[in-house]
Amino acid sequence: MKIGLIYFSATGNTGRMAKVIKDSFEKLGMEVDEHDVTPLSTRQKVIDIDSYHAIVFGCPVHSLRAPKIMREWMRTIDGQGKKCSMFFTYGGFTVHPAHHSTRQILTEQNFIVVSSAEFPGAHTFNHGGWRAFTDRPDESDFDMAKEYTIATFKKFSGEDPSILGELDKSTYSEEELDNFESLRFRVITKLPSRDGKNCSLCMACEEFCPTGAMDAEIGLADNDKCIACLGCAAICPEQALSINDTKGSWDFKLDLGKTTEKKLNMQQGKIYL
Ligand SMILES: Cc1cc2nc3c(=O)[nH]c(=O)nc-3n(C[C@H](O)[C@H](O)[C@H](O)COP(=O)(O)O)c2cc1C
The missing domain is CATH 3.30.70.20 (Alpha-Beta Plaits)
Known part of the structure; x- marks a missing residue:
């Protein structure tokens, strides 16, 4: 089984989690193609979704959701009914709308979302002096990423036939989320x-x-x-x-x-x- 691991990572946190997730899938016997779609030019190339059994999408949380440029880019992909999973890194503040809104986009794009995860990552604004998650992700986050990969592997392989269950209700409307952005x-x-x-x-x-x-x-x-x-x-x-x-x-x-x-x-x- 071949997995496409597609991620955006501006300051490296999501990329570090993606590496751990890739290694864990490979240890489970899966082949993984990594696609870092952070630079503008990488999002202008077509990714052959058809060549994968399933896709994993990784993003930082930007203003409570996946970055706008990633949400827009996801809307250009056809999921062809394939299973997918999502993971996010976040800087310690609100994260749950990201799961909701990204699941909605991916479902509309004809993916079946089977799991999701959030992992702490040093907040981008620490560059100016904030002190959120200064040393994260750390070993405890990497261990959780391994757990996430094993559970997601079971869903991708069909051993666990369930899809992603109900998430806590989002407390924000799309209009409020646009304002935050x-x-x-x-x-x-x-x-x-x-x-x-x-x-x-x-x-x-x-x-x-x-x-x-x-x-x-x-x-x-x-x-x-x-x-x-x-x-x-x-x-x-x-x-x-x-x-x-x-x-x-x-x-x-x-x-x-x-x-x-x-x-x-x-x-x-x-x-x-
Ligand atoms: C514009 C912007 C908005 C952000 N908004 C949030 C947010 O709403 N909640 C949160 O917990 N972290 C937020 N963060 C922090 C990032 O989610 C976090 O630092 C993430 O791990 C960065 O990932 P990267 O290193 O892969 O780019 C924001 C960062 C940026 C740059």
């Missing part, structure tokens, strides 16, 4: 930029940018295209790109999430079957 620049108030720092013009930031927003020569992201994923800052070998200081919004964010830093960082991932 438009608010991200309340935290990332300054676009990723070089601000005069040294740069060898290796172009890595521009080549990696998922939306074609980063201009390496001028060292600044385009306001209309940037999704604040910070893939450019994470990939820069000279750490030349920075955003604004986010420390000031950290306590406010914890209050808004009705949590404390200690409680937040103790969270564990979850598997949904």
